[in-house]
Structures are given as structure tokens and as C-alpha cells.
Amino acid sequence: MAGDLAEQISQKTSGLIQSSNHRDLLDVVDSLRPHGISHYVDLPQIIVCGSQSSGKSSTLESLSGIAFPVAEGPCTRFATELILRRGNKLETRVHIQPGVGRSEEDRRRLSAFSRTSDQKDFPKIIRAAKTAMGLAGDGAKVYSTDVLRIESTSPTAPNLMLVDLPGLFGASDKDQSDDDAALVQKLVTDYMHQKRSIILAVVTADNPIANQPVTKFARDIDPTGVRTLGLITKPDKVERGSDSEKYYVELAQNQNMKLNFGWHVLRNKGHATMDDTAEERDAREAAFFEDSVWNTLDASQLGVKALRARLRRILWKQIQQGLPAVKSDVQSGIKDCNQKLAQLGTARSTRKEKHAYLQRISSRLSVLVRAAIDGVYSDLFFESYPRQQDAFERRLRANVQNILTNYAEEMRVDGHALEIVEGYERPRRTNRFKYATRKEYLKEVKTLMVECRGRELPGTFNPLVVGDLFSRQCKPWESITQKLVERIHEAALNTFNKVLSELCDQNTRSRLMKGLVRPSLHRLRQDLKDKVDEFLKPHLTVHPITYNDWLVRNVQDIQEERHDRNFDSLSQQLCGATVATASESEEVNLKFLLEGLRDETTPDVEEYSSSLAADVAAAYYQVALKKFIDDVSVNAIETCLIQRLPDVLAAEPPLDRLPPSVNRLEVGPQNSATTDNRKITNRSSSRMSHFAFCSDDAETNGLDDRKPRSARSKRALxxxxxxxxxxxxxxxxxxxxxxxxxxxxxxxxxxxxxxxxxxxxxxxxxxxxxxxxxxxxxxxxxxxxxxxxxxxxxxxxxxxxxxxxxxxxxxxxxxxxxxxxxxxxxxxxxxxxxxxxxxxxxxxxxxxxxxxxxxxxxxxxxxxxxxxxxxxVSDKIDVxxxxxxxxxxxxxxxxxxxxxxxxxxxxxxxxxxxxxxxxxxxxxxxxxxxxxxxxxxxxxxxxxxxxxxxKPKSTEEKTKKNVSTDLLGDKMGRIHLGRQDLGELQTRKMKGLKRNQDLDGGADHEVAETAKRQKR
Structure with missing residues (x-):
């Protein structure tokens, strides 16, 4: 039966697993493969490779219990993968994996090959597989790239793979061509290159090692030898006392060719002992090693039992190497599962459950949004790298601050419609707004003053002129501020989207965003626009009003700055340098300088009044700009929008008046799908948690449970x-x-x-x-x-x-x-x-x-x-x-x-x-x-x-319970005891508490005396 073969394989290979921790950990890793963990820890595989007739198949039979084809010459014509898995059933299934280069028809035919096998039928299945691969009959090819896969399942089987490969050969003959040799070499080296392969390089003692290329391939592919174990077979075939035997003994001692895992020696079955049982084979092997030169080697290098012990340590080490990465991935998976379960929430099929679910989301959302606008990022929701866009969108206060800073800079640079420059200056940005020289600008001011002339005296100007100049200059404010409103609204929308993504599943988030959040934020945006229009209207329609004394100071600063520029220009013309940079030895034409200054102050009533009006308008623009930026930032953005965000879901309407998209949170088909999603997520989380427990337990109990044989090895471990x-x-x-x-x-x-x-x-x-x-x-x-x-x-x-x-x-x-x-x-x-x-x-x-x-x-x-x-680490340092x-x-x-x-x-x-x-x-x-x-x-x-x-948890300081310190510094300890019954205390060893004969009235003594007399 198929179960008999599976049980035999399980008994032979169970020794390859080191401990229960090892077995449990591999089981959990295998169960996590459907959850995306398999790309870190693959099934370990042992590949048996060597020259033809070197004893590869016999070695694999000793390890697995399966009678692979054994014969002189080429008997292994294709790769055979023995896949061992843990399962509740005892079964063995055989199928063929088509090789590279097969046609679509051949792939379908070979994939359909499937058998269930027991020990007696296995040779027949091998022959049937050869026929299916086209290796039987006259004119058939010798080797195939197809793979025979034997999948054996049992409750005690280890999770690993054993691979038997065709033997390497160099010289061609009538049965094997040079192309066959190249195909076999490629097949073997491809398996060697796989990082999860443990290379069991087999060399036979009755053939010089120079004629066996497997060692060369192993050194080329695994130069450090971290995956290679050398195996010497047929030690009984070499003549005793010969140089060849001496060479292979030295090779087994890791002298002639050093490998990281060293060498092992195995005696295979001979032609006369082919029908021996496993026990008889092991007995013959032990007797041979006891009475030969090979007994000079360590016992851990001889025999199939010791080989299983060495392979299990190598297998466990390979799992160890991938363990840190897979643990990290599992912890991340557990976190994702818990987050997904929190997002899915509890079942909510009734109206009451829906309302309770919405209330929980609303409460948590209000807390997170409040923290986001207050700039308190201590919640785990905000944990991320600050430079990532996702984290930046969650931190609303940081986003708003940056938007307002950019808005203020844009208003200062691009907020005026016309840039006024002196005749010798160049405009800063000719592509962003118009510009004009001061002379051209003053001509426009004169024209405006003529149109607005009232009862003012000569040399003065109508106050309405300042209002007209200012309203023309501040026209870009409206468009820049409207863009600010949209940016703030988008930032708030993104923050709500991130918060709801954290609190609920995607379906609920989209419904809440569409039914509640977006309409509420739309209303807040409209209120914000109205408030901005309220602040903007006085600047565009009402005459200038301010009681800020900085207006006069700004006018004086503008005029002084212009006078300084004119003075520097005159000095540059006179001596080629400004007054600040001219040396004392340079001569200055004072007459020319005085004439230039007099020309600047020549009384022209209209020019003077227009210049003064332009200066007052520019000074008022600076005062009004600062006030407008502060009003928009504080009284509009902050008051009308930001501070009202935490209450977006706090005041939702009753459930019967919610929008249909929100009221259908989980109804009909969506309910069953969400329930299935919860079950799958719970199952994944439990498996990952079990893996974390097994891996931690393996680390706690030691990943390597080898017992030291001496005090020196104990200290080393x-x-x-x-x-x-x-x-x-x-x-x-x-x-x-x-x-x-x-x-x-x-x-x-x-x-x-x-x-x-x-x-x-x-x-x-x-x-x-x-x-x-x-x-x-x-x-x-x-x-x-x-x-x-x-x-x-x-x-x-x-x-x-x-x-x-x-x-x-x-x-x-x-x-x-x-x-x-x-x-x-x-x-x-x-x-x-x-x-x-x-x-x-x-x-x-x-x-x-x-x-x-x-x-x-x-x-x-x-x-x-x-x-x-x-x-x-030292607590104190002596200088x-x-x-x-x-x-x-x-x-x-x-x-x-x-x-x-x-x-x-x-x-x-x-x-x-x-x-x-x-x-x-x-x-x-x-x-x-x-x-x-x-x-x-x-x-x-x-x-x-x-x-x-x-850091290990054991290094953390533990809290002291039931210990307190009074005001004087004395420690007080409390001991909590249950009820004590003094009559039930054991007092047989406490002589002072033994009952006295006088207290008991001598009754006990009389009973004891009576018992002694009866015994006599």
C-alpha cells in the first residue's frame, strides 16, 4: 500500500530532524507558505551528485528507505526528487515534471502521469516513468531533463527534499555521447547553483579522485564550502594497505581537500548483499569499520547513522540563516493582520450595530484629527519616516504650516500687480507680472490725480488716489488666496482619508468619505471662502483705513532709501565708487555733487505730489499685506476650517437619516464577503503568531542542542x-x-x-x-x-x-x-x-x-x-x-x-x-x-x-511589587498569605510543637503501649 511506503520513508528520514523545536518550526514555516513567507525560507534539499557507479543511489536508499535503481554503469537517467512533507495521512504520490524544451503536447502528456506507490510497486513505477519520458526501447535517448517527483506525506516526516541525479562522466562510448555528458553536467550544476541545495559530493574510493569531476564542480560553485559535505563510498573495494586507501583516509581527515563540513565515509551494499535488510546492512557496515584502518577516524564520520546526524545539523543551520528575516516578516504580517481586523471591526448587520460601529469610528477619528491639528504626533498612527509623503499627509499641522508659509512668501513676491523699478534697475520677474519704471509710474499717477482732483491745495493729493492705486496693486490677492483655500481643503481631505484607512476597511472608508466627510468638508470650504471674501472686500472696494503708525515710518523709509540710491549713483559718476567704498585719497567734484542734489530737490508741485502719493500707496500696501495674511491665516483658515475638523463625524445625523451609501455599510452579499475576510485574516494571524512562538522557543532553548563532550567544548558553546x-x-x-x-x-x-x-x-x-x-x-x-x-x-x-x-x-x-x-x-x-x-x-x-x-x-x-x-561596559572610569x-x-x-x-x-x-x-x-x-x-x-x-x-527583555528593569519605602527611607515588604489552620500544620520535625502526653491525658500513650504488646 502507498501508506506502507510513506511509513517506511518517515521512519528512515525522521532522524534528519534534530528536535521537536526544529520539527515544529519547519511545520509552521510550511503552513505559512500560502501567506507569502516562502520567499524567505524554502524547503531545504539535499542533492546527491557524483560520477557514474559511485554509490549515489545506494546512499539515497540508505537515507530514505526507497530502493532506487542500482546497477553497474548508467542507471539513473533523470533527476528524482523525493519531497517529504508533514501531513495527517500516510500516502506517496508520484508524478513527472516536464523538462525544458518539451512541446506543449508532451507537457500535457507527462503532467498527466500520476501514480500512488508502495514499496513493491516502486520499481514498476520507475520503469513506467522511463517509458513516459522516452527512455525505453530501441533508439531511445539516454538521459532526460524531466524530473520524477515522489511526494511522501506522513505525520512524522521532515519537511525537506532529497534529489538523486544522473552520474557525471567524461568519455563517450556507444551508449553515451558527448552531448549526453554535457546534458548531465548542466543538470547537476543547475541543482548545485541553487542556494537552498546542500551538496552531498560523492566520490568512490576505488577510483582515483582526479577522475571524479564532482569535487571540481563543488569547489567552483561553492568556493567557501558552506553548502558542501564530501562523502567517500565503497571503502571496502580499495585494497587494504595500499596508497589509494592511505590517500582516501587522509582525504576523510580533511587534509588533501578541505571542506567546511568535512568528509564522511559510507559503505554501500555490494552485489552479493543487495537483498540485505536495512538492519543487516548497518551491521555489516559497523563490522567493517571496526576492523579496518578507517576506525582511526572519528565515529561521527562513519556510517549512515552518523551521516543522518551530520545532515540534520546542516539542515537546521540553513533554516537558521533565514530565520531573522522571516521573523521580521512574520511580525510585520501579524501587525498587518491585527490592523486589518481592527479595520474590519465587528459584525454590523443590525441598525444598532451599525450605529455603534460609526460611533467608535467617530470617537477615534476625532482623537486622531485633534492630535494631527495640534501637532502632537505621539500616537502610533503618526509613526513613520517624516520624509515620506504618507507620513506628511497624516501630520496635518505640519502640512498646514508649510502651506501657509509658502502662501505668505507668494503674497510678498507675487501679490502686487505692478512692479516699480528705478530707471537703472532690472525687474525681478518679467514673466510673472507687469513692471514699469518709476518715471512711467509717476506719469500714470499724475493722470489719476488730474482725474480725481478735488479741493486739495497745490502740492497735496486727494486721498482717493491712494485707494485707487492700492486697489489696482492688490488685485492678485484674490486668485492667490483662492489657491490657498483649495490646498488647505485638499490637505484636510487627505488627512481624513489616511485616518479612515487606519480605522476601517476600504469599503467602509469609501462610503464614509462619499457620504459624510466630503459633504462636510465641502460646507467648511464654502464657509472658508465666504470668510476670505469678507476680508478681501474692504481692500478692493473701501477706501484705505489704518491707524498703524508703521504707515508713516514706511513712507519715510521708502523716501530715504530712494535718496540713498540717488546719492550713491551721483558719487559713482563723480569718482567711480560710492561714498561707502571710496578711499580718502580720491578727489570729489563738490560743485557737480551739489548741482545733482539740487536737481533732485527742484520744486515741481505736481511731481512732488504724485511722488508722495505713490510713496503713501506703497507704504499702505505693506501694512495692509501683513494684516491680510494674518487675517486669512488665523481668522479664516484656523477658525473656519482647521479647528472645526474634529467635529466632522461627531455630529452625524441619526442612522435613519444617513445617506444611502453610509446606511448600506454591510448588507447582503457584502456581509458574507466581509465575514469570510475576517475568518481568513484570523487564521493567518494565528499561524503567524504560532511561528513567532516556535521561533522564540527555539532561540530560548538553543538552536543547537548538541551536548558538549568535554569542558573545552562546553566553554566554546x-x-x-x-x-x-x-x-x-x-x-x-x-x-x-x-x-x-x-x-x-x-x-x-x-x-x-x-x-x-x-x-x-x-x-x-x-x-x-x-x-x-x-x-x-x-x-x-x-x-x-x-x-x-x-x-x-x-x-x-x-x-x-x-x-x-x-x-x-x-x-x-x-x-x-x-x-x-x-x-x-x-x-x-x-x-x-x-x-x-x-x-x-x-x-x-x-x-x-x-x-x-x-x-x-x-x-x-x-x-x-x-x-x-x-x-x-564599565560603571566607573579612573582618568x-x-x-x-x-x-x-x-x-x-x-x-x-x-x-x-x-x-x-x-x-x-x-x-x-x-x-x-x-x-x-x-x-x-x-x-x-x-x-x-x-x-x-x-x-x-x-x-x-x-x-x-x-534588546532582550531580560535586561529591562522589572517592577518591584509589594515593596514600598517610607519617609525615613526604610523599605517595607508585604507578604500575602492565605488562611492558615494551625491544626493542619506539619509538625513531625518540630519537637517544640509536638503534643505532650500530659496534654492529651495519656490517651495516645496508652494506644501506643497496647500496639507494642500486640506485636510481641
């Missing part, structure tokens, strides 16, 4: 275990294949500064950090270093240091620094006393570049160098313990695009006697001296940075 207080960071210094001597010297000096919390590699490494940081992550994990400093030099980027910071041995951020070779000085070049190893420096950063509120190269440099020199200073300064930014240079200096601190209570402190430069120019940088991802900055 405890050192790597998570801690509440972060350890000082260990820095790894290494260099690339091309590295100048200057960079090497800089790495050595920085290494000496950081000792003993530093490590340094002397060999070259082929690493390009900004292209691939996989090698750096591998070195970080292997050496337990959370910071790396990589030195390189090239023609394009000479003398480069790249600082890399990791979190959980994954790249967090990195910064590229270019060292100036001219100013660089080593420590040895300074003839001063050196610092002691292990002491902590005092760090000083100077320069505005390091204090930028925006994250950039300089703030990252500051953060990285603080982390580099940071030690354990005499500060032995040296690390000074980092940056030049002040200039106007050009050049980035400021960073200068690193180190100074030795010495204290000497001063004859006073405080010693004399002297500093002396001790080196190294480095100047850097910043280059490329990689900023941290938001989810990784948030996880790196997360």
Missing part, C-alpha cells in the same frame, strides 16, 4: 551562546590578492591597536567584498569575529581598506576607505613610548560631518570605529587609566562636491607632577597617522538593522 550583554567585538584583519605594502602596514598597525581582540591572516584571499561577501561571512563565523577589515589595492581603487560589520555572521554593512599614502605614518616611525596591550582609549570625534542627522559615510565611519575599539587618545576629525564641507577628508591620529597620555592637587597632563603623538577618503558603502537592511539593535 557557552561563548557562542546569546548573551544579554554583548561581548567586545573581535576584529579580523585580512588582505586580498593585490595589496600594496602601505595597506599591509596599515592593517598591521590597526591589528596591534586592537590586540588582544584581533586576528590577522597572512595569506592572500581572492575576495571582492562589494561583489560577494560570502567568503567574509564564512571567515566571520569560523573565527567568531563580528568585524572584518579587508585590505586591497588596484589601479582603480588604490590603497583601500574595507570595514565590514556582521550580525549573526551575516553582512550588516560595509564601508570603503581610501588611504592617503603621502600622509601615512606607521607606529614605528614615531620615537615615543608605546601603549600597553588591552587598555581602552578615549575616542574623540570632531567635525560636523560626524553629527549629520542623515545616515551617510561619516556617521557609518563613526559607528564602526566606536564598535571596533569598544570594550566591556589615570586612560593611556591614549584616538582622535578622528573631518574637514568642514566646502561648496564643491569633494567629500571631506577623515584624519585619524593617536596620542599618548602622560601625567606628571605639577605641585598641585591635579597632575599635569601631556599628550604626544604616537602613531599611526592615517588620512582617509571615503568611497563606496553598503547600508544595512532595515529588518537586519532592527534585529541587530533589539
Amino acid at each position: 557557552e561563548k557562542k551562546a546569546p548573551k544579554n550583554v554583548e561581548n567586545p567585538k573581535t576584529v579580523l584583519f585580512l588582505r586580498g590578492t593585490s595589496c600594496s605594502q602601505i595597506v599591509q602596514d596599515a592593517l598591521t598597525d590597526l591589528y596591534e591597536l586592537r590586540r588582544p581582540l584581533s586576528k590577522k591572516f597572512t595569506k592572500k584571499n581572492e575576495i571582492h567584498p562589494f561583489e560577494s561577501a560570502a567568503s567574509l561571512e564564512f571567515f566571520s563565523e569560523k573565527n567568531d569575529c563580528s568585524m572584518l577589515c579587508f585590505g586591497s589595492s588596484s589601479k582603480k581603487r588604490p590603497h583601500t581598506l574595507t570595514i565590514v560589520r556582521t550580525f549573526d555572521h551575516k553582512t550588516l554593512d560595509m564601508l570603503e576607505l581610501h588611504l592617503d599614502p603621502e600622509s601615512f605614518r606607521r607606529i614605528s616611525q614615531f620615537k615615543t613610548r608605546k601603549f600597553a596591550i588591552g587598555l581602552r582609549p578615549m575616542m574623540v570625534f570632531s567635525g560636523t560631518a560626524f553629527e549629520s542627522p542623515v545616515n551617510n559615510e561619516y556617521t557609518m565611519f563613526k559607528s564602526m570605529f566606536i564598535d571596533m575599539f569598544k570594550g566591556e 589615570e587609566g586612560l593611556q591614549y587618545i584616538v582622535s578622528v576629525s573631518a574637514d568642514e564641507p566646502t561648496g564643491d562636491d569633494a567629500k571631506p577628508t577623515i584624519r585619524l591620529r593617536l596620542y599618548l597620555i602622560t601625567t606628571k607632577r605639577s605641585g598641585q592637587r591635579l597632575p599635569r597632563v601631556e599628550v604626544e603623538e604616537m602613531g599611526p597617522r592615517m588620512d582617509f577618503r571615503v568611497g563606496r558603502m553598503n547600508e544595512p537592511e532595515e529588518a537586519a538593522w532592527k534585529e541587530a539593535m533589539r
